[in-house]
Amino acid sequence: MAGRLPIYKTVLVGEGGVGKTSITIRYTENRFDDEMKMTIGVNFASKKMTIGEDNVTLMLWDLGGQPRFREVISDYFKGARIAIAVYDATRSFSLQRLSEWLGRVKENAPDCQIIFVGNKIDERDNGSGVQMEEAAEMARQYGAEVMEVSAKTGHGVNEMFEAAAKIALERHAELVGN
Ligand code: GDP
Numbered sequence: 001m002a003g004r005l006p007i008y009k010t011v012l013v014g015e016g017g018v019g020k021t022s023i024t025i026r027y028t029e030n031r032f033d034d035e036m037k038m039t040i041g042v043n044f045a046s047k048k049m050t051i052g053e054d055n056v057t058l059m060l061w062d063l064g065g066q067p068r069f070r071e072v073i074s075d076y077f078k079g080a081r082i083a084i085a086v087y088d089a090t091r092s093f094s095l096q097r098l099s100e101w102l103g104r105v106k107e108n109a110p111d112c113q114i115i116f117v118g119n120k121i122d123e124r125d126n127g128s129g130v131q132m133e134e135a136a137e138m139a140r141q142y143g144a145e146v147m148e149v150s151a152k153t154g155h156g157v158n159e160m161f162e163a164a165a166k167i168a169l170e171r172h173a174e175l176v177g178n
Helices: 020-029 067-077 092-096 098-108 132-140 157-176
Strands: 007-013 042-051 054-063 082-088 113-119 145-148
Touching: 007 020, 007 098, 007 157, 020 042, 020 054, 020 082, 020 113, 020 157, 042 157, 054 067, 054 157, 067 098, 082 092, 082 098, 082 157, 092 098, 092 132, 098 113, 113 132, 113 157, 132 145, 145 157
Parallel strands: 007 054, 007 082, 082 113, 113 145
Antiparallel strands: 042 054
16 A cells, blocks of 8 residues: 555643744754744644554644733634644643643634644653653543653654654544554
8 A cells, every 4th residue: 555645733731931943943953052042923833654554744833822912812823733742840820721722723723633742851850740641641631642851852852753743643544444
């Protein structure tokens, strides 16, 4: 059977400062910038990967997290197939804030697959910050898995995007019945 060539719109959501831009840059350019400038508007990037026989392209939409953009941001969610819901593993509050973001995703892209991503695990001290189980409990409400990453060290970043693409491919196969 010939491989498929799907292109999936992938949106990164979460509070400003959790590391959405850093995760995107780590994945697409394999670098990290300690003094990342705040995203004003949207950053775009794309990346191809091969999963089994399928060549998947992720079109990454990295949405700025600033409150003043929230009113217009809904339009960016339309057509999204994957939502990478990013929280800062050193700040519990950033996990709680995801429910509002995901509400907007669900409103505008009901079939979107969600994956919870805890970033900055290089900075989390033992026993403090957001523990995996706490995030997993919230993720379950969205039928989502949790992965922990560090954009700074690169830990888990490629694996996370591959897992997201696989989830979207499986979902696609379910929808078209093959
Ligand atoms: P965004 O607003 O969600 O796009 O967040 P940014 O990517 O702009 O990152 C916000 C700040 O957190 C920047 O100063 C980054 O250098 C820092 N940062 C991002 N990812 C990590 C990480 O994995 N570990 C650490 N220690 N800092 C990070």
